[in-house]
Amino acid sequence: MTDYQTPDVVLQTLEQAIDGVVVLDEDGRVVLFNAAAERLWGYGRDEVLGRDVGLLLPTDVRSRLDTPRSTDAIIGSRSEVPMQRRDGSRRWGSMSISRIEVGGKCFLTAFIKDCTLQRQQREQMDVLSLAANETDNAVIVTDHDGCILYVNGGFSRMFGWTRAQAVGHYPSELLQVPKASAARWRLAGAGLFRGEELVRDLHGHPLWCSVVANPIFDTRGKPTHSVMLLTDITRTKMHEVLQNKVLEALVREEPLVQVMDLVCREVERIAPEVKASILRVDEQGRVHPLAAPSLPQAYSQALEGVLIGPSAGSCGTAAYRGEPVLVSDIARDPLWADYRHLALPLGLLACWSSPIKNSDGRVVGTFAFYYQQCRGPDELHQRLVDLSLHLCALALEREAARAHIRQLAFYDTLTGLPNRALLLAEAEQAIARVEAEDAELAVLFIDLDRFKQINDSLGHPAGDELLRVVAARLQEVVREQGIVGRLSGDEFVVVLPHCGSLLAAQIAERILQRLAIPHSVSGVGLITLASVGISLFPCNGQDMESLLHRADMAMYQAKNSERGSFRFFSEEMNRRAQERMALESALREALANGGLSLHYQPQVRLDDDRVHAVEALARWHHPWLGTIPPNRFIPLAEECGLIGELSQWVLAEACRQLADWRHRAIDVPAVAVNLSPPDFHDPTLPQRIQALLQRHGLSGADLVVEITEGLLLDNNPLTRDTLGAVDALGVRLSLDDFGTGYSSLSYLHHLPISEMKLDRSFVSDLRAGSAAEALTRAVMNIGRSLELMVIAEGVEDEQQLALLREQGCPVAQGYLFSRPLPAGGLEEWLRQRR
Numbered sequence: 001m002t003d004y005q006t007p008d009v010v011l012q013t014l015e016q017a018i019d020g021v022v023v024l025d026e027d028g029r030v031v032l033f034n035a036a037a038e039r040l041w042g043y044g045r046d047e048v049l050g051r052d053v054g055l056l057l058p059t060d061v062r063s064r065l066d067t068p069r070s071t072d073a074i075i076g077s078r079s080e081v082p083m084q085r086r087d088g089s090r091r092w093g094s095m096s097i098s099r100i101e102v103g104g105k106c107f108l109t110a111f112i113k114d115c116t117l118q119r120q121q122r123e124q125m126d127v128l129s130l131a132a133n134e135t136d137n138a139v140i141v142t143d144h145d146g147c148i149l150y151v152n153g154g155f156s157r158m159f160g161w162t163r164a165q166a167v168g169h170y171p172s173e174l175l176q177v178p179k180a181s182a183a184r185w186r187l188a189g190a191g192l193f194r195g196e197e198l199v200r201d202l203h204g205h206p207l208w209c210s211v212v213a214n215p216i217f218d219t220r221g222k223p224t225h226s227v228m229l230l231t232d233i234t235r236t237k238m239h240e241v242l243q244n245k246v247l248e249a250l251v252r253e254e255p256l257v258q259v260m261d262l263v264c265r266e267v268e269r270i271a272p273e274v275k276a277s278i279l280r281v282d283e284q285g286r287v288h289p290l291a292a293p294s295l296p297q298a299y300s301q302a303l304e305g306v307l308i309g310p311s312a313g314s315c316g317t318a319a320y321r322g323e324p325v326l327v328s329d330i331a332r333d334p335l336w337a338d339y340r341h342l343a344l345p346l347g348l349l350a351c352w353s354s355p356i357k358n359s360d361g362r363v364v365g366t367f368a369f370y371y372q373q374c375r376g377p378d379e380l381h382q383r384l385v386d387l388s389l390h391l392c393a394l395a396l397e398r399e400a401a402r403a404h405i406r407q408l409a410f411y412d413t414l415t416g417l418p419n420r421a422l423l424l425a426e427a428e429q430a431i432a433r434v435e436a437e438d439a440e441l442a443v444l445f446i447d448l449d450r451f452k453q454i455n456d457s458l459g460h461p462a463g464d465e466l467l468r469v470v471a472a473r474l475q476e477v478v479r480e481q482g483i484v485g486r487l488s489g490d491e492f493v494v495v496l497p498h499c500g501s502l503l504a505a506q507i508a509e510r511i512l513q514r515l516a517i518p519h520s521v522s523g524v525g526l527i528t529l530a531s532v533g534i535s536l537f538p539c540n541g542q543d544m545e546s547l548l549h550r551a552d553m554a555m556y557q558a559k560n561s562e563r564g565s566f567r568f569f570s571e572e573m574n575r576r577a578q579e580r581m582a583l584e585s586a587l588r589e590a591l592a593n594g595g596l597s598l599h600y601q602p603q604v605r606l607d608d609d610r611v612h613a614v615e616a617l618a619r620w621h622h623p624w625l626g627t628i629p630p631n632r633f634i635p636l637a638e639e640c641g642l643i644g645e646l647s648q649w650v651l652a653e654a655c656r657q658l659a660d661w662r663h664r665a666i667d668v669p670a671v672a673v674n675l676s677p678p679d680f681h682d683p684t685l686p687q688r689i690q691a692l693l694q695r696h697g698l699s700g701a702d703l704v705v706e707i708t709e710g711l712l713l714d715n716n717p718l719t720r721d722t723l724g725a726v727d728a729l730g731v732r733l734s735l736d737d738f739g740t741g742y743s744s745l746s747y748l749h750h751l752p753i754s755e756m757k758l759d760r761s762f763v764s765d766l767r768a769g770s771a772a773e774a775l776t777r778a779v780m781n782i783g784r785s786l787e788l789m790v791i792a793e794g795v796e797d798e799q800q801l802a803l804l805r806e807q808g809c810p811v812a813q814g815y816l817f818s819r820p821l822p823a824g825g826l827e828e829w830l831r832q833r834r
């Protein structure tokens, strides 16, 4: 200020001011530049005074400040201006400018202080708050007490709460943090904490968040604020949860179907818009549903066994191609032509299926998403499928490995039959079951004859082939009836629950016959002979070990006696079995070659002494075995399934004979034929009887069918129907051996019976005043009240006859009248009575 008088004090004040002071004249030349300004710009005042102010400004802003308007705009206010120091560095100054007039001239006085640091901090803050607002993560700033001061836009987007709603609350309350972690959240202001938390948004929806809380301390180290950063990790977490749950299920060895069900359910929990389905693909290329918890069972069942192929829906095609198949419109896509009728009624409009491959790259299953709109997968679905395919492959491979281990551990690799360990275990279980049911069980020990020679002469591969053939044939014979296993070498074992000596002998015989069918091994025709030993539970042993040992001993006896035969462990059974076998084949022969005949025993009416009917009784006379009584051959025929044939023959012969008598005017009112309970399991019996009657010109009333009391206990559902149908033909039903069995009187009432035959054991004991007399009298009374004809059997003497007559017995049969006689004998008997 050289040209003007200025009080020293003012100058001194300006000189000492903390702010830089720059005064410009009207031409923009610097006329005052204090010490603070020197420090600010790095210029000495002698370098600046008298120079244009532009020297102090960055070159790029000089021109902008050149105009008077630009200067006017900032007068009277504080603004930030860019500065350029002598060394070229740039700073920011916070400047206030005022205009003064001295001696008619205008001056501009500027007070400036360095605000570079504040400006930088502010800029940084702006960027930070922009970042904080725009990020998808939620940011919460709390005070030292943990109460919300600020939340960013990400918070509102994530949880639905606006900033105004959130401020003043505790984050743990707002986000419904579980009680266990709420205290930790409240203390977030005091120290760093990190964690993963399941929180809830405004609508109560769960979200998994990763939480990082950073406390902010003042200069004295006291916490003043806390900044919390919350990241939504729901999807990641869901994946993790899915993976962990499935892996845990695998570790717990849960069944495959359960694991697959879990995968579907977890996936549907994460993406409720899909219905997941998992199918297994077998080695033959057929699919088998494993899990589809949200699809109806009938839908999955309809897919069972479907063959994969080039146009087999989404799954069958994906399995066939080995790559994912997306059908976004099931109604139109040709891949679904054969299956859309199953899916569309259920509202399934799109299906995206991916093949599940094992570690060899083979397709072992499919994993599909069904949609109820025409659409494809989104990114989440893609991620879920990627993860699930992995888990499913793991589960399927584990299952395959387990099956393989099971196969190796419990099955014979050569024949595929259960090995010794499995056989023994299953046999013990079967024994326990039959024991509880009070039933029998047979163990057959089978050893091939001359196996070693075959092995030695044809080589081991031929021996192996033979063993496989034997195994297959044993299974064909036994089927579901029992367990077939291979013990070692050429030793096989068959365990037959619910099997007594007769059936065991029959099965042993069938096995020997089946094995003896010639077959070719390594191009050589072979007939396999074997020896079979049989032991029976409970009579030969109580456990598998002793039964096996005894069957083995019996097998050795068979081998030593006759090749290709079977033996029981017990001699008695051997004898009976041999006898039965011989008798059975003789009976077959007799039936086929007319070796049977019928005898007839008259039944006499006691009121007028006329013949009521004749009972046909089967007779078998064998050329070597002699006469075999019906009490032996009838049960045998029942046991070996010949009774139907026998009964048919008896019915036909009895009808033929009666027709013949009628033809020859021999007066026989009716013929009674005995039928066995199994005859009534055949629903064609009534038709066959009807056909016979027709063929011989007889009516239903000419025939009586005698049934035993055992039939009344028969719970085969066919029995009653057949009985009813026989009755409907007009054929009378007669209840044989009345009083010996378990007849409940209600049966008599409910079944279509018209006669009852008082068993001969009552008649034989019949004497005046005896208990038998009281019983027969009671039977007569029952007959009368139920309007049933009573026939007393086995009447041998006059005393019995007199008592029966006195009791009002209507009909009697027995040696007193006649023994059962051949047809001719009966005719003679009838003639003599005339």
Ligand SMILES: Nc1nc2c(ncn2[C@@H]2O[C@@H]3COP(=O)(O)O[C@H]4[C@@H](O)[C@H](n5cnc6c(=O)[nH]c(N)nc65)O[C@@H]4COP(=O)(O)O[C@H]3[C@H]2O)c(=O)[nH]1
Residues within 6 Å of the ligand: 601, 616, 617, 618, 619, 629, 630, 631, 634, 647, 650, 674, 675, 676, 706, 736, 737, 760, 793, 794, 795, 796, 813, 814, 815, 816, 820
């Ligand atoms: N002690 C003695 N016995 C007498 C007297 N009168 C008759 N009998 C015998 O008593 C049996 C009567 O036949 P059943 O009770 O039906 O008992 C029959 C019947 O249950 C059955 N049976 C006979 N033939 C057939 C048939 O063709 N089919 C069926 N399913 N069973 C038959 O065999 C059983 C035995 O028949 P049979 O040996 O012929 O024995 C006959 C007969 O000879 C007598 O005064 N005293």
